[in-house]
Amino acid sequence: MTATAERPVGVDIQENEQNRAVIEAIEADNEDATVRHMPGLVRVTSPGRLVINRTSVEERLGREWETHEFQLAIISYFGHIKEWDDDQILIAWDH
Amino acid sequence: MTLQDTIARPEIKSIGEYNPASRSAQELYGDDILMHVWWKGNPWFVAAATFRVSPQMTFADFWTGVFVPYHEEDPDFDAGKGWEQFDWFLAVNRDAVPVGVSSETTLADLGVTHKAVLGFTAA
Amino acid sequence: MTIAPKAPRKLSMKDRYSALTRDLDWEPSYVSKEQIYPLTTFEGITIHDWSKWEDPFRLTVDAYTKYQAEKDKRLYAVLDGFAQSQGHLSLTDASYLNAMKLFIQGIAPNEYNAHRNFAMLARHLEGGGPRFAALCQCLDEMRHAQTEIHTLSNYNKYYGGFHNFSQQHDRVWYLSVPKSFFEDALSAGPFEWLIAIGFSFEYLLTNLLFVPFMSGASFNGDLPTMTFGFSAQSDESRHMTLGLEAIKFLLEQDEKNVPIVQYWLDKWFWRGYRLLALVAQMLDYMLPREFMSWKEAFELYFEEQMMKGLFEDLAYYGIRPPLHVDKAIQEKEHVSHQAYWILYQFSHAAAFTTSVPTAQHMDWLEEQYPETFPTYRKLWEKEQRNIDNGGRHFIRGLPQLCQVCQIPMGFTEADDPFVQAQRESIFEGERYNFCSDGCQYIFEHEPVKFRRAWLPVHQIYQGNCGGPTLPDVLNWYGLEPGDGGEYLGSIDHQNWLKWHGDPAHVENDHAPAAAGAEGGQ
Ligand SMILES: [Fe+2]
Ligand SMILES: [Fe+2]
Numbered sequence A: 001m002t003a004t005a006e007r008p009v010g011v012d013i014q015e016n017e018q019n020r021a022v023i024e025a026i027e028a029d030n031e032d033a034t035v036r037h038m039p040g041l042v043r044v045t046s047p048g049r050l051v052i053n054r055t056s057v058e059e060r061l062g063r064e065w066e067t068h069e070f071q072l073a074i075i076s077y078f079g080h081i082k083e084w085d086d087d088q089i090l091i092a093w094d095h
Numbered sequence B: 001m002t003l004q005d006t007i008a009r010p011e012i013k014s015i016g017e018y019n020p021a022s023r024s025a026q027e028l029y030g031d032d033i034l035m036h037v038w039w040k041g042n043p044w045f046v047a048a049a050t051f052r053v054s055p056q057m058t059f060a061d062f063w064t065g066v067f068v069p070y071h072e073e074d075p076d077f078d079a080g081k082g083w084e085q086f087d088w089f090l091a092v093n094r095d096a097v098p099v100g101v102s103s104e105t106t107l108a109d110l111g112v113t114h115k116a117v118l119g120f121t122a123a
Numbered sequence C: 001m002t003i004a005p006k007a008p009r010k011l012s013m014k015d016r017y018s019a020l021t022r023d024l025d026w027e028p029s030y031v032s033k034e035q036i037y038p039l040t041t042f043e044g045i046t047i048h049d050w051s052k053w054e055d056p057f058r059l060t061v062d063a064y065t066k067y068q069a070e071k072d073k074r075l076y077a078v079l080d081g082f083a084q085s086q087g088h089l090s091l092t093d094a095s096y097l098n099a100m101k102l103f104i105q106g107i108a109p110n111e112y113n114a115h116r117n118f119a120m121l122a123r124h125l126e127g128g129g130p131r132f133a134a135l136c137q138c139l140d141e142m143r144h145a146q147t148e149i150h151t152l153s154n155y156n157k158y159y160g161g162f163h164n165f166s167q168q169h170d171r172v173w174y175l176s177v178p179k180s181f182f183e184d185a186l187s188a189g190p191f192e193w194l195i196a197i198g199f200s201f202e203y204l205l206t207n208l209l210f211v212p213f214m215s216g217a218s219f220n221g222d223l224p225t226m227t228f229g230f231s232a233q234s235d236e237s238r239h240m241t242l243g244l245e246a247i248k249f250l251l252e253q254d255e256k257n258v259p260i261v262q263y264w265l266d267k268w269f270w271r272g273y274r275l276l277a278l279v280a281q282m283l284d285y286m287l288p289r290e291f292m293s294w295k296e297a298f299e300l301y302f303e304e305q306m307m308k309g310l311f312e313d314l315a316y317y318g319i320r321p322p323l324h325v326d327k328a329i330q331e332k333e334h335v336s337h338q339a340y341w342i343l344y345q346f347s348h349a350a351a352f353t354t355s356v357p358t359a360q361h362m363d364w365l366e367e368q369y370p371e372t373f374p375t376y377r378k379l380w381e382k383e384q385r386n387i388d389n390g391g392r393h394f395i396r397g398l399p400q401l402c403q404v405c406q407i408p409m410g411f412t413e414a415d416d417p418f419v420q421a422q423r424e425s426i427f428e429g430e431r432y433n434f435c436s437d438g439c440q441y442i443f444e445h446e447p448v449k450f451r452r453a454w455l456p457v458h459q460i461y462q463g464n465c466g467g468p469t470l471p472d473v474l475n476w477y478g479l480e481p482g483d484g485g486e487y488l489g490s491i492d493h494q495n496w497l498k499w500h501g502d503p504a505h506v507e508n509d510h511a512p513a514a515a516g517a518e519g520g521q
């Protein structure tokens, strides 16, 4: 058994101009994140939890961004979506 | 004993009466049966082959009319060496039940029933 | 029911979700709940409190339509650009499209089936939250069917194998594999469907289907497919969430649900895994520019994410990894080679073409599978000798099929990996054959359902598929010359050479390829 805090979670994001800010925001807000490029997509994994903050994305995008917009970027994920509200999306395992 | 044998299996339920018949029952083939012919250990043939045959067919007729035309597709198979080049058996899960073949024995004599697997390997 | 007061300008996501979704649910007054929801008890699942079902996406109908419209807009812009610029000519090779032929024949009709069943769930689940999530998924799946067909219709103008996918889905032997898989799920109750499709397929396995398919498309110049794939897959993350919420909800509601869910998981893992044999061979053999082996995809998307991630989470509820998962792991070195060998030998009866892998492609396979590919390579070398002697091989008979997965029985034993497996069970006096312990296990639990299986080979021998001869059957399949057979020398291949001004085409003009003539019938 690996502790919940260490088992990696992750998200696959379509690689395009619009999503660059999102990927950069994830990298900035998740210290231990690992990024892997595959044809057409970027795969970000992180031990235990992965967070996407609205304000971090907006800073890089230079415009308003609502978390619902993440639905246009995401291809797949693993882990559990623990929280998805106006300010933050959090992916983590439960147990 | 594996995990598969020990775990409880929940009962499968349906909304109403559900007891459909088999879509592959022997009766659907008249007096014929389906049989599978399997060259064990020869991957040239992607799977055993299925034939519709009469169980009264003799082994000699099976060999010339069914077996050879199909298996001579393997360029390494030499029909001229006859059926003695193989050991014949009925495959039942992982068991091989040997059968003695001769020209006049029928498939039924060999125990080839509907959807049975007649296997063979190089003797 | 009360009419909600006019909403203030900006409600939080949470409030908007509960106002627009949960608040639209109500307690019935003049009919009983049992009358309204007649399908939620017969499977033996116990639910105490439907309001405990969470939808973390907090999706409301306004947000749903806004973002779905945007996804479609982006996709259709790509499709137009590709069609206008004759984008099909910049694919790596026409043979790449064999993967897409399999996709439109095998997957698109099942997107439509998924939409049907989620419509049923949107009507029959008892909670307002899950009903709305099912409604969104129903619309998504319809969108997937439509965008996939629309995207691939552009190739139908120039290439074989696309023109009759719907009829072929219902009739052709290898398509009975995905068809019977989905119909097994469609004919189950709503909770089994949720575990079968919502959880096992969408959460556990769909990454293995879509992500490699779409990255493969991207790598081979197929921008439209990559775009529809990623567009569909962005809905998929919602579907995965529905599946994961469903299993957690069932496990949390009542302990008695645990063994039922475990059986469904055992069953649907194995059913789904067997279906993915078609994807495995696509990844390893059908992409002219290779990008990731099945083995690597399986390790990444299944072993890493699911075995090391998800199943540790589910252990908390008393759920163990599916039975026979060890067999799937052992098979990762073999399954693609066995599946493609089957398709190669039977592609005269298919709506796609195959060919012996090139020497360079075999070198790549050997790098990916140093332990096992050398043995499979010997088969290809034997076939190459056949071809050199003038005879590309197609099997002249019909294969033994597994009663459950319906794939020709070409899979091997775990402890004897080059010997095909044979399993059988007798039920009410009749014998049934299986490719594996996994399929046998499922049959033994549900023999009545699976004895009803429509096995293409058995049906051909009953005379139910157009007639007794191969041409009769192929005609009944709706195949046309150029749909199947050998790729080299096929109509697609010849056109490809012509459009690219390849000098090899001139030779082909003078000597109509023998293999194509035989294969294209
Ligand atoms: Fe879909
Ligand atoms: Fe889906």
Ligand SMILES: [Zn+2]
Residues within 6 Å of the ligand: C274, C402, C403, C404, C405, C406, C407, C434, C435, C436, C439
């Ligand atoms: Zn099977």
